[in-house]
Amino acid sequence: MSGAKALSMDLPLDQILRGECVETMRTLPSGSVDCIFADPPYNLQLRGELRRPDDSVVDGVDDDWDKFSDLQEYDRFTREWLSEARRLLHKDGTIWVIGSYHNIFRLGAILQDLGFWILNDVVWRKSNPMPNFRGRRFTNAHETLIWAARSQDSRYRFNYQAMKALNDDVQMRSDWYLPLCTGNERLRNEHGLKLHPTQKPESLLHRVLLASTTVNDVVLDPFSGSGTTAAMARRLRRHFVGIERHPDYVEAAMARVAREVPLDDDAIQTTQDKREAPKLPFGSLVEQGTLVAGTVLSDKKQRIQATVAADGTLVSGAKRGSIHKMGAMLTNAPSCNGWTFWHFEREGVLLPLDVLRQESLAATASQ
Amino acid sequence: MSGAKALSMDLPLDQILRGECVETMRTLPSGSVDCIFADPPYNLQLRGELRRPDDSVVDGVDDDWDKFSDLQEYDRFTREWLSEARRLLHKDGTIWVIGSYHNIFRLGAILQDLGFWILNDVVWRKSNPMPNFRGRRFTNAHETLIWAARSQDSRYRFNYQAMKALNDDVQMRSDWYLPLCTGNERLRNEHGLKLHPTQKPESLLHRVLLASTTVNDVVLDPFSGSGTTAAMARRLRRHFVGIERHPDYVEAAMARVAREVPLDDDAIQTTQDKREAPKLPFGSLVEQGTLVAGTVLSDKKQRIQATVAADGTLVSGAKRGSIHKMGAMLTNAPSCNGWTFWHFEREGVLLPLDVLRQESLAATASQ
DNA sequence: ACACCGGCTGAATCTCTCC
DNA sequence: CGGAGAGATTCAGCCGGTG
Numbered sequence: 001m002s003g004a005k006a007l008s009m010d011l012p013l014d015q016i017l018r019g020e021c022v023e024t025m026r027t028l029p030s031g032s033v034d035c036i037f038a039d040p041p042y043n044l045q046l047r048g049e050l051r052r053p054d055d056s057v058v059d060g061v062d063d064d065w066d067k068f069s070d071l072q073e074y075d076r077f078t079r080e081w082l083s084e085a086r087r088l089l090h091k092d093g094t095i096w097v098i099g100s101y102h103n104i105f106r107l108g109a110i111l112q113d114l115g116f117w118i119l120n121d122v123v124w125r126k127s128n129p130m131p132n133f134r135g136r137r138f139t140n141a142h143e144t145l146i147w148a149a150r151s152q153d154s155r156y157r158f159n160y161q162a163m164k165a166l167n168d169d170v171q172m173r174s175d176w177y178l179p180l181c182t183g184n185e186r187l188r189n190e191h192g193l194k195l196h197p198t199q200k201p202e203s204l205l206h207r208v209l210l211a212s213t214t215v216n217d218v219v220l221d222p223f224s225g226s227g228t229t230a231a232m233a234r235r236l237r238r239h240f241v242g243i244e245r246h247p248d249y250v251e252a253a254m255a256r257v258a259r260e261v262p263l264d265d266d267a268i269q270t271t272q273d274k275r276e277a278p279k280l281p282f283g284s285l286v287e288q289g290t291l292v293a294g295t296v297l298s299d300k301k302q303r304i305q306a307t308v309a310a311d312g313t314l315v316s317g318a319k320r321g322s323i324h325k326m327g328a329m330l331t332n333a334p335s336c337n338g339w340t341f342w343h344f345e346r347e348g349v350l351l352p353l354d355v356l357r358q359e360s361l362a363a364t365a366s367q
Numbered sequence: 368m369s370g371a372k373a374l375s376m377d378l379p380l381d382q383i384l385r386g387e388c389v390e391t392m393r394t395l396p397s398g399s400v401d402c403i404f405a406d407p408p409y410n411l412q413l414r415g416e417l418r419r420p421d422d423s424v425v426d427g428v429d430d431d432w433d434k435f436s437d438l439q440e441y442d443r444f445t446r447e448w449l450s451e452a453r454r455l456l457h458k459d460g461t462i463w464v465i466g467s468y469h470n471i472f473r474l475g476a477i478l479q480d481l482g483f484w485i486l487n488d489v490v491w492r493k494s495n496p497m498p499n500f501r502g503r504r505f506t507n508a509h510e511t512l513i514w515a516a517r518s519q520d521s522r523y524r525f526n527y528q529a530m531k532a533l534n535d536d537v538q539m540r541s542d543w544y545l546p547l548c549t550g551n552e553r554l555r556n557e558h559g560l561k562l563h564p565t566q567k568p569e570s571l572l573h574r575v576l577l578a579s580t581t582v583n584d585v586v587l588d589p590f591s592g593s594g595t596t597a598a599m600a601r602r603l604r605r606h607f608v609g610i611e612r613h614p615d616y617v618e619a620a621m622a623r624v625a626r627e628v629p630l631d632d633d634a635i636q637t638t639q640d641k642r643e644a645p646k647l648p649f650g651s652l653v654e655q656g657t658l659v660a661g662t663v664l665s666d667k668k669q670r671i672q673a674t675v676a677a678d679g680t681l682v683s684g685a686k687r688g689s690i691h692k693m694g695a696m697l698t699n700a701p702s703c704n705g706w707t708f709w710h711f712e713r714e715g716v717l718l719p720l721d722v723l724r725q726e727s728l729a730a731t732a733s734q
Numbered sequence: 735a736c737a738c739c740g741g742c743t744g745a746a747t748c749t750c751t752c753c
Numbered sequence: 754c755g756g757a758g759a760g761a762t763t764c765a766g767c768c769g770g771t772g
Contacts, residue, residue, distance in 0.1 A: 071479060101488040101513070104472070104475070104488075105475025105478075105479065108468070108475070109473055111472075112438060112472065112473075117747080119504050119747090120505045120507065121468035123542065125490075132538060135527040136525055137487050138487045138489060138538070138539050138578075139539065139540045139541060140541050141542055142541055142542050144511075146472075158503055158504065160502040162677075162678040163505070165679055165680045166648065167650060168646075168648040168650070169689050171506045171764075174505045174507055174508045175542070202654075203651075203654040206653075210677060210678060266674045266676070267660040267661035267674065267676055267677055268660075269687075270676060271687060273761090275749080275750080275760085279759095322758080324758075324760060325759090333422050335759090335761095337759085337761060337762085338760080339760070339761090340761090409747095412747045413746060414748095419763065423741095423743085425744080426743075426744080466745090469746095494766090496744075496764075496765085497743080500762055502748080502762050502763090503762090506763090507747095510745075546766080547743095547765090547766090548744090549766065550768080561744090564744095564745070
C-alpha cells in the first residue's frame with residue numbers, strides 16, 4: 001500500500017491532540033490515515049459498586065466519560081465518531097475497534113451500517129482476567145476486537161507471513177492469548193495508583209500494528225488514553241496521531257512515547273509476503289542462462305514433462321504456454337503456480353523452480 | 368427457578384414441529400419455556416467458489432435459507448423471531464444465540480434493543496477450524512455465543528458449581544475450546560455426505576444445557592436443524608421443543624433423538640473436555656517484551672549469532688526464519704530445537720531460550 | 735495387531751495487476 | 754470497467770488402505 005503518506009502533509013504527525021474526539025477529527029484531512037485503532041468508552045452500566053468476597057471495593061470503570069443515558073445515546077455517539085473515522089481513513093485502510101459484550105454489538109452493527117467491511121473478529125483471551133466474584137456468570141475472560149476495511153473493495157494490508165512467523169509458522173488464528181497490562185508496564189500516578197482504568201497491553205498493539213500496517217504508515221487513535229497505540233507505533237516506526245480530551249493523559253502519554261526507542265533496521269524487519277517480493281519473470285532465468293533452453297522440467301512425481309523454450313514458454317507436444325498455464329493445462333486444473341509445480345534436476349535431486357528464483361533474487365539483492 | 372413447567376401444559380413436549388420458525392412460535396403459549404438455544408442463519412454472503420491450495424473445492428454453505436437481500440432484511444427477520452422468542456421465554460429464562468462476525472453484531476444489538484439482558488458473550492474456540500486458504504485474513508477460528516436473560520431482573524439459572532467442576536475446579540471462563548462436529552458424530556445421508564451443513568457439536572450443547580438448565584426444564588430450539596439441541600436435551604433429561612421447516616431434517620433429528628439414551632440418576636455428566644496443552648509460540652515472548660526485538664542470540668559456544676526481529680523470526684545476514692529453522696540452517700543440520708539451541712545473556716550468564724519459555728508459562732499458569 | 739500414509743473435509747464474506 | 758493472466762495459498766483430525 002503506498003497508503004496515505006502523500007496525503008498526510010496537513011496531518012500533525014506523532015502528536016497527541018488534546019480535544020474532543022469528533023470535533024478534533026473534523027479538523028483533519030480526508031483519507032489521510034492508513035489505520036485506526038479505537039478503544040471507545042464501554043457504556044458499562046454498573047449498578048453501584050462491586051465488592052470482592054473480602055469486601056474490598058473493585059475499582060471499576062466509573063469515570064464520567066463512561067456514563068451514557070441509554071443505548072440510543074451510545075449509538076448516536078458511536079455513529080458520529082465512526083463516520084468521521086471512515087472519512088479520515090484511506091480508501092485501502094483498516095480500522096480496529098475493541099470492546100466487551102456491553103458495547104461490541106453496537107460497534108459491530110454500526111460499522112456494518114456505515115459500509116465498513118468486517119475482515120475478522122478477534123478475541124483477546126486474557127491470561128489473568130478478574131474472576132467473577134459473585135459466581136453468577138462465566139468468568140469474563142476476553143474482549144473482542146473487530147478488524148474491518150474501509151469498504152468491501154479496499155485492498156487492505158495484511159502481513160500474513162509476519163503473523164505466521166509470530167505463531168511458530170502456522171497461520172495466526174482469530175483468538176489471541178495475551179496477558180493484561182500489569183506491573184511495570186502499567187502507568188501510575190504520583191500516589192502509585194493506576195493512571196488510566198483501561199490501559200491496553202503493549203503486546204496487543206504490537207500484534208495489531210505488525211499485522212495491518214507497515215513502516216511509516218500513519219496510525220490514528222481517537223481515544224488515545226494512556227498512549228499504548230502511540231508508544232507501540234513509535235517502537236515499530238509507524239507514525240501516530242492521537243486524540244485525547246484529558247490533558248493529564250495527553251501529558252503522560254507523550255512522556256511515555258518519549259521514553260520509547262524505535263527499533264533499529266535489523267529488528268524492524270519482518271518476514272515478507274511473496275506478493276511484495278520483487279517480480280522475476282521466468283523468461284529472464286532463461287535469458288540469463290540460469291536455466292538453459294531445452295531443459296526438461298517435470299512435476300514432483302515425474303509424471304508430467306515439458307521442455308523449456310528459448311522465450312521462456314514450456315512446450316509439450318502441440319501445447320505451449322507459460323509455466324503457469326502449462327501446469328494448469330496438463331493437470332486439468334483451473335490454475336497452477338508454475339514456480340512450485342515444475343521441478344528441475346540438480347545433482348540428482350528434484351528441486352522446484354522457485355529455488356532458482358530465490359537464488360537469483362538473493363544474488364541481485366546483494367549487489 | 369421454579370421454571371416454566373406449570374405453564375407448559377399446552378406445549379407439545381419432546382417433539383420437533385415442522386413449520387416456519389416465527390409462524391410456529393406464534394402457536395405456543397407465552398412464558399412456557401425455560402431456555403432457548405438458537406442457531407439462526409448467519410447470512411454468510413459468500414460470493415464465488417473457494418478452492419484449497421490443492422485445488423479441491425470447499426463445500427460452502429450455499430443454501431437458500433442463508434440468503435438475505437441485505438442487512439435490513441436480515442435485521443427484520445432477526446427482530447421478528449427474537450420478539451417471539453422473548454414472549455415464549457419464562458420471566459426468569461435465558462436465551463443462547465450463536466453466530467459469526469457476519470451476523471453476531473446484528474443479533475447482539477437487537478437482543479439489547481428488545482430488552483434482553485446480556486450475561487456473557489462466550490467464545491467457542493475451534494480446535495480444528497478450516498484454515499484461511501488465501502492468506503488474506505486471520506484464520507476464522509471461533510464462533511460467538513451470546514447468553515442473555517429475558518430481562519435485567521430475571522432470576523436466571525446458572526449452575527456455577529457444575530461449571531467449575533467441569534473445569535478442574537476453577538471458574539469456567541467465557542472462552543471454550545471444543546472441536547468441530549466431525550467423524551461419526553456427523554449425521555450423513557444415504558450417499559455418505561453430510562446431512563446438514565452446519566451441525567453443531569454435542570459437546571457445545573452439553574455445556575450450554577448443563578450451565579443454564581436443570582432436569583425437566585423445557586428447552587426450545589427454533590432452528591432445530593440436525594437436532595443436536597434435542598438430542599442433548601434428552602440425554603441430560605431436559606424436555607425439548609424443536610422447530611424446523613425442512614421435513615428431512617425433522618425426520619433425521621427425531622430418529623437421532625430416539626437413539627439417545629437418557630443418563631441414569633447416578634451418571635455424573637462430565638464429559639471432560641480435552642485440557643489444552645499450554646503452547647507458547649516464540650513470537651509471544653517478543654510481543655510481550657520478555658525478549659526485546661533487536662536482541663542478539665547465540666549458540667552455547669557463541670560461535671553463531673542471530674538477531675531477534677519484531678515478528679519473532681531470527682535474522683542473520685540475508686537469512687531469516689524461525690528459531691528452529693535458523694538453528695538448522697546455520698549449523699547445516701536437518702533440524703534443530705531452537706528453544707535449547709539459542710541462548711541469551713542475563714546477568715553475564717548465557718541461558719537457553721527455554722528458560723524464558725518456562726518462566727512465561729509458569730507466570731500465566733493455566734491456559 | 736499396529737504403524738504409517740494418503741485422502742478428505744470443516745458456517746469462508748479468501749488476489750492482484752495490467753490492458 | 755471487464756477480462757485475461759500471473760501466481761499465491763492449508764490445519765487438525767478422522768477414516769480407510771497398505772505394509
